[in-house]
Amino acid sequence: MTILIRKGHIIDPSQGIDGIGEILIEDGKIIEIILEAKRGKGQRAKGKERDSELRTVDASGLYVLPGLVDMHTHLREPGYEYKETIKSGTGAAVRGGFTTVCAMPNTNPVNDNSSVTEFIIRKAVQEGSCAVYPIGAITKLQKGEELAEIGIMCDEGCVAFSDDGRPVMNSELMKKALEYSKIFNVPIISHCEDRDLSEGGVMNSGLLSITLGLRGIPPEAEEVMVARDIALAGLTRGRLHIAHVSTEGSVRLIRLAKEAGIAVTAETCPHYFSITEAAVKGYNTNAKVNPPLRTEKDVEAIKDGLKDGIIDAIATDHAPHHRDDKLQEFDKAPFGISGIETALSLSLKLVHNGILSLSRLVEKMTLNPSTILRIDKGTLKVGADADIVIIDMKRQFRVEPDKFVSKGKNTPFEGRVLKGMPVLTICKGRVFDIA
Amino acid sequence: MSRELLNNKEMDRAITRMAHEIIERNKGIEQICFVGIQRGGVHLSSRLSAKIKDIEGVDLPVGSLDISLYRDDVGIRKGQPVVRKTDILFDITGKKVVLVDDVLFTGRSIRAALDALMDMGRPDAIQLGVLIDRGHRELPIKADYVGKNIPTSLSEKIKVQLKEEGMEDRVMLIQGKRD
Amino acid sequence: MTAECTFKSKDLLGIKELSKDEIALILDTASGFRDVLRRDIKKVPALRGKTAVNLFFEPSTRTRTSFELAEKRLSLDVLNLSVTTSSVVKGETLMDTALNVQALGADFMVIRHPSSGVPHLLSGNIKASVINAGDGTNEHPTQALLDAFTIMEKKGRIEGLRVAIVGDILHSRVAKSNIYLLTKFGAEVRLIGPPTLVPKRLEQLGVKTFYDMETGLKDADVIMMLRIQMERQDRGFFPSTLEYSRYWGLNMERLSLADKEAIVMHPGPMNRGLEIASDVADGPRSVILEQVTNGIAVRMAVMYLLGGVRG
Numbered sequence: 001m002t003i004l005i006r007k008g009h010i011i012d013p014s015q016g017i018d019g020i021g022e023i024l025i026e027d028g029k030i031i032e033i034i035l036e037a038k039r040g041k042g043q044r045a046k047g048k049e050r051d052s053e054l055r056t057v058d059a060s061g062l063y064v065l066p067g068l069v070d071m072h073t074h075l076r077e078p079g080y081e082y083k084e085t086i087k088s089g090t091g092a093a094v095r096g097g098f099t100t101v102c103a104m105p106n107t108n109p110v111n112d113n114s115s116v117t118e119f120i121i122r123k124a125v126q127e128g129s130c131a132v133y134p135i136g137a138i139t140k141l142q143k144g145e146e147l148a149e150i151g152i153m154c155d156e157g158c159v160a161f162s163d164d165g166r167p168v169m170n171s172e173l174m175k176k177a178l179e180y181s182k183i184f185n186v187p188i189i190s191h192c193e194d195r196d197l198s199e200g201g202v203m204n205s206g207l208l209s210i211t212l213g214l215r216g217i218p219p220e221a222e223e224v225m226v227a228r229d230i231a232l233a234g235l236t237r238g239r240l241h242i243a244h245v246s247t248e249g250s251v252r253l254i255r256l257a258k259e260a261g262i263a264v265t266a267e268t269c270p271h272y273f274s275i276t277e278a279a280v281k282g283y284n285t286n287a288k289v290n291p292p293l294r295t296e297k298d299v300e301a302i303k304d305g306l307k308d309g310i311i312d313a314i315a316t317d318h319a320p321h322h323r324d325d326k327l328q329e330f331d332k333a334p335f336g337i338s339g340i341e342t343a344l345s346l347s348l349k350l351v352h353n354g355i356l357s358l359s360r361l362v363e364k365m366t367l368n369p370s371t372i373l374r375i376d377k378g379t380l381k382v383g384a385d386a387d388i389v390i391i392d393m394k395r396q397f398r399v400e401p402d403k404f405v406s407k408g409k410n411t412p413f414e415g416r417v418l419k420g421m422p423v424l425t426i427c428k429g430r431v432f433d434i435a
Numbered sequence: 436m437s438r439e440l441l442n443n444k445e446m447d448r449a450i451t452r453m454a455h456e457i458i459e460r461n462k463g464i465e466q467i468c469f470v471g472i473q474r475g476g477v478h479l480s481s482r483l484s485a486k487i488k489d490i491e492g493v494d495l496p497v498g499s500l501d502i503s504l505y506r507d508d509v510g511i512r513k514g515q516p517v518v519r520k521t522d523i524l525f526d527i528t529g530k531k532v533v534l535v536d537d538v539l540f541t542g543r544s545i546r547a548a549l550d551a552l553m554d555m556g557r558p559d560a561i562q563l564g565v566l567i568d569r570g571h572r573e574l575p576i577k578a579d580y581v582g583k584n585i586p587t588s589l590s591e592k593i594k595v596q597l598k599e600e601g602m603e604d605r606v607m608l609i610q611g612k613r614d
Numbered sequence: 615m616t617a618e619c620t621f622k623s624k625d626l627l628g629i630k631e632l633s634k635d636e637i638a639l640i641l642d643t644a645s646g647f648r649d650v651l652r653r654d655i656k657k658v659p660a661l662r663g664k665t666a667v668n669l670f671f672e673p674s675t676r677t678r679t680s681f682e683l684a685e686k687r688l689s690l691d692v693l694n695l696s697v698t699t700s701s702v703v704k705g706e707t708l709m710d711t712a713l714n715v716q717a718l719g720a721d722f723m724v725i726r727h728p729s730s731g732v733p734h735l736l737s738g739n740i741k742a743s744v745i746n747a748g749d750g751t752n753e754h755p756t757q758a759l760l761d762a763f764t765i766m767e768k769k770g771r772i773e774g775l776r777v778a779i780v781g782d783i784l785h786s787r788v789a790k791s792n793i794y795l796l797t798k799f800g801a802e803v804r805l806i807g808p809p810t811l812v813p814k815r816l817e818q819l820g821v822k823t824f825y826d827m828e829t830g831l832k833d834a835d836v837i838m839m840l841r842i843q844m845e846r847q848d849r850g851f852f853p854s855t856l857e858y859s860r861y862w863g864l865n866m867e868r869l870s871l872a873d874k875e876a877i878v879m880h881p882g883p884m885n886r887g888l889e890i891a892s893d894v895a896d897g898p899r900s901v902i903l904e905q906v907t908n909g910i911a912v913r914m915a916v917m918y919l920l921g922g923v924r925g
Binding site: 501503504505506514515517518519520521550551554555556 | 642650659915918919922
């Protein structure tokens with residue numbers, strides 16, 4: 001099957017492309033890109049006059065981007081299939097414009113050994129809509145006590161290691177993880193949270209947590225660990241990636257670390273630059289997430305961090321939960337937002353508001369995560385997998401969780417009207433019409 | 436559309452007559468006390484008591500009764516009636532209580548008032564005085580003293596204005612819309 | 615001068631959610647019930663035929679019995695469900711418990727729960743009137759209402775009064791509800807206690823914070839003492855009850871710093887000799903037992919008024 005995408009505005013930061021052109025896809029690979037500005041008169045992509053199996057996509061007025069790469073996804077399988085499966089989670093990813101997702105290891109059993117890794121990869125090939133790269137646990141059972149078999153899991157296909165959902169509280173062990181993982185050239189993704197400072201916390205700590213009577217998680221719970229991990233990365237020269245940055249202080253610390261030349265990268269998630277702790281009011285468990293939603297000044301600092309390149313990537317931290325899980329006491333309800341179907345639209349607001357150019361945004365959602373993980377994704381280079389998303393920057397829609405492909409309907413953005421959305425996603429040549 | 440049923444002179448005459456009837460019927464004023472139903476009944480009680488003082492030279496006790504807690508339409512009506520003061524600073528046990536209301540209509544308020552009085556003591560007798568009896572009883576209740584009987588249709592309304600509430604004394608019949 | 619009054623909400627979730635007018639209406643209505651409670655026959659048929667379920671997920675004698683008596687005096691049928699006897703211990707979810715209670719025909723659900731926000735969760739999912747009888751460290755609205763009623767009874771007003779609240783403000787739902795109510799009515803609210811339990815940022819609510827009794831109590835018209843919970847010591851909020859008592863306990867000497875006519879309140883149960891000395895608790899300035907009596911009248915008023923919202 002041959003696909004020709006015509007007349008779209010192509011943006012590919014990996015090649016510095018930003019202009020109208022055509023992309024030709026054959027057998028799931030990109031075989032040609034012709035930019036209008038460069039091509040000679042009358043020159044068309046080769047496939048144009050080829051076989052009848054040609055599908056032509058008219059992308060005029062639309063943007064054509066590399067398929068998005070989410071380096072932080074909870075697919076819940078194995079173990080929590082009632083919350084999400086590899087099938088439903090990758091389906092949701094595609095609907096959100098993502099063609100690559102990285103599955104966090106906090107499944108049941110935990111992805112702390114090669115058989116779970118192998119299971120996820122096999123299941124993704126059989127049932128998944130897009131590419132799935134597993135992330136292995138740093139420590140066995142994510143207990144923070146002994147290192148998991150990082151090397152074997154790397155061989156099996158894990159692209160990074162994280163005890164996401166839990167911090168590695170033991171600094172000595174974290175140091176060893178950063179040191180040991182160097183030989184496999186994989187990043188250690190740190191969920192930064194000092195468990196003593198955050199103990200029992202369910203939202204950001206501040207006046208609002210006091211007046212709601214909810215136990216707070218202070219920003220310092222994150223920042224103390226960001227500082228520790230940066231120090232350890234400096235010491236070990238290991239590759240540290242800070243997950244879901246949520247506070248002004250963390251941005252400041254990462255800025256200092258980068259200035260000092262320490263190998264640290266960082267991601268944030270759309271909810272940390274879109275809404276504040278105010279979303280929790282009324283005890284909305286769909287706004288319960290870890291790290292918690294913070295304040296206006298943190299939101300501004302995150303945006304600055306993205307603008308200045310201190311924060312390298314935007315990930316979703318897609319954390320689907322069943323309705324019954326969230327329909328509980330606020331204290332009891334699990335943390336997490338089902339975010340993969342709203343991530344792109346929420347991020348496009350940064351472009352609409354002039355904080356990032358579209359090209360910079362795309363970089364943070366494609367090229368940068370791929371570079372951090374060293375995977376051949378997030379690019380439209382000839383020969384690469386045909387992972388593409390076509391987006392309509394102007395189209396508006398209302399967030400309706402009931403229409404999510406994800407099993408998790410837990411979003412604090414319900415009812416919001418967002419501008420800009422994917423209309424077509426292509427994963428290795430497979431076309432998914434979205435809208 | 437409204438029509439005056441009683442002017443201030445006529446109202447005063449009716450109250451005077453009721454006061455005389457109370458004395459006559461009870462062969463004096465021994466053990467008599469007044470309890471007015473909030474709100475109109477309270478002012479009328481005071482007036483009856485004042486009339487009797489003019490005639491007999493004795494102050495009879497006057498109390499006010501709020502019946503909202505004894506109504507039978509909780510959950511039928513939207514909103515709750517405002518709970519007003521029940522102020523009966525004397526023991527009604529052994530007394531002849533003259534219960535006073537401005538308008539007697541279905542009889543449901545009087546039923547509620549009787550229940551409320553029973554919860555406060557055991558009077559020897561309870562008699563009922565009303566300024567206007569407009570008919571349409573839904574319960575077997577009859578007034579002992581009536582200022583004026585006025586046959587009405589259900590769509591009409593009776594409005595009793597009293598000077599204690601800052602208006603001129605008079606009773607109006609307000610024409611309602613026919614269904 | 616309207617003859618009827620309607621509440622915006624079918625539920626009483628907290629003082630935060632109430633307007634000043636609504637609070638004033640509750641307090642006015644409560645004084646009618648206070649009269650009823652002085653009679654020989656203390657029961658009225660106002661809510662006859664309706665059912666109240668007291669759903670208590672936390673041990674409580676005082677609040678539960680107060681609600682129960684209030685309900686009985688309104689002629690409600692009363693069902694008490696406490697966590698130890700309910701199926702919660704069998705792993706039933708809160709929502710399932712609540713839906714089952716609703717299926718029993720509850721018109722009122724009085725709920726106490728250790729998690730903040732539980733009444734709000736039920737409110738949106740249950741048809742019955744939900745009444746918050748204390749949720750986590752959020753609010754205890756009927757306590758603040760009965761405190762306000764008691765202050766009105768003793769002082770005739772709230773506006774302009776200097777009210778000192780002493781103790782574990784951070785974790786006290788009683789303090790929270792009182793802060794919201796008293797500031798709505800224009801009282802000068804002073805919070806006194808150790809910095810670990812009296813966060814400075816509460817001043818954003820329009821109150822003053824003090825770490826020492828001597829300045830905080832000066833010329834106070836009302837002193838509200840809070841119960842100090844032993845588990846706070848275990849979690850390091852203060853080093854020992856002895857030390858707490860030395861700095862923040864109310865004794866006669868400290869009481870003398872307050873206004874001569876100051877009243878002393880306590881939501882109970884008291885730790886005598888810890889946050890409050892016996893001679894203060896039993897002394898002439900104490901209105902602690904009147905608070906208990908007023909609690910019934912206030913709870914009757916709340917249920918009576920909410921009873922009119924449905925239908």
